[in-house]
Amino acid sequence: MTAPRLWLIVPAAGIGQRMQADHPKQYFRIDQRFILDITLSRLMDSAPFAGCMVPLHPADHWWPDTEASQDSRIQTCTGGSERACSVLSALHALAEQVRDDDWVLVHDAARPCIHTRDLANLIDRLYTHPVGGLLASPVADTLKKADQGELPEVSETVDRGSLWRALTPQMFRYRLLVESLESALEAGLPVTDESSAMEFSGNMPVLVEGRPDNIKITVPADLALAGFILSRF
Numbered sequence: 267m268t269a270p271r272l273w274l275i276v277p278a279a280g281i282g283q284r285m286q287a288d289h290p291k292q293y294f295r296i297d298q299r300f301i302l303d304i305t306l307s308r309l310m311d312s313a314p315f316a317g318c319m320v321p322l323h324p325a326d327h328w329w330p331d332t333e334a335s336q337d338s339r340i341q342t343c344t345g346g347s348e349r350a351c352s353v354l355s356a357l358h359a360l361a362e363q364v365r366d367d368d369w370v371l372v373h374d375a376a377r378p379c380i381h382t383r384d385l386a387n388l389i390d391r392l393y394t395h396p397v398g399g400l401l402a403s404p405v406a407d408t409l410k411k412a413d414q415g416e417l418p419e420v421s422e423t424v425d426r427g428s429l430w431r432a433l434t435p436q437m438f439r440y441r442l443l444v445e446s447l448e449s450a451l452e453a454g455l456p457v458t459d460e461s462s463a464m465e466f467s468g469n470m471p472v473l474v475e476g477r478p479d480n481i482k483i484t485v486p487a488d489l490a491l492a493g494f495i496l497s498r499f
């Protein structure tokens with residue numbers, strides 16, 4: 267029985283609407299490098315991945331200019347209309363290469379600040395676990411629930427004691443993740459991360475505490491913050 271291998275999926279088929287820019291955020295540059303290249307190199311250089319699949323937007327014309335496009339370990343496929351569809355497309359594209367019990371780590375292209383120690387810790391903690399799990403960070407702010415009125419006004423303060431912010435990578439066994447994502451999407455569930463699909467299938471993914479500076483570049487202010495964080499590594 268050969269040891270399960272590690273595969274990486276980096277969804278990069280988004281259009282970055284919340285960045286309010288004329289091109290997708292994964293192709294913004296920090297220190298003259300595409301964010302997508304920073305993310306891929308930090309991951310591929312830090313763990314023994316058997317391969318990597320990057321789902322791209324059908325209209326993506328930047329990929330050929332990336333460093334990653336020259337890396338034979340990295341393949342691409344066409345992403346979908348939602349992040350979960352892009353991940354499922356990448357899983358299907360890997361079908362001929364991956365064994366059912368291999369591990370798949372899914373990490374947002376928009377999270378270039380992933381720390382190598384967090385990646386190693388996630389893999390070490392989950393490699394022998396039957397289900398898998400995700401990097402996450404305990405909520406550190408007081409959380410308010412807004413009412414549905416015109417002004418966002420507080421309807422209640424939410425107990426944050428057991429609340430975590432889901433990060434990535436999220437790490438699950440290939441076959442279980444494919445089946446869970448297919449079921450959740452078929453049921454019309456709002457699948458915003460791999461864990462929610464696994465939970466829909468009745469699994470309880472493990473939360474592995476990760477650094478809160480593993481930020482997802484989402485709005486314009488995140489770009490300078492990511493640049494600062496990376497400069498401190």
Ligand SMILES: Nc1ccn([C@@H]2O[C@H](COP(=O)(O)OP(=O)(O)OP(=O)(O)O)[C@@H](O)[C@H]2O)c(=O)n1
Pocket residue numbers: 276277278279280281282283284285290291292321345346347348349350352353374375376377482483484
């Ligand atoms: N159809 C989609 C949507 C998102 N993503 C990827 O999933 C990650 C996290 O998604 P998000 O931050 O929402 O990126 P966008 O969808 O591009 O952002 P926005 O919602 O602002 O358009 C990103 O790396 C993005 O490229 C993807 O591969 N396919």
Ligand SMILES: C[C@](O)(CO)[C@H](O)COP(=O)(O)O
Pocket residue numbers: 349374431432433434458459460482
């Ligand atoms: C996967 C994720 O980064 C975990 O927090 C998040 O759900 C992505 O959400 P987005 O709206 O697709 O950015």
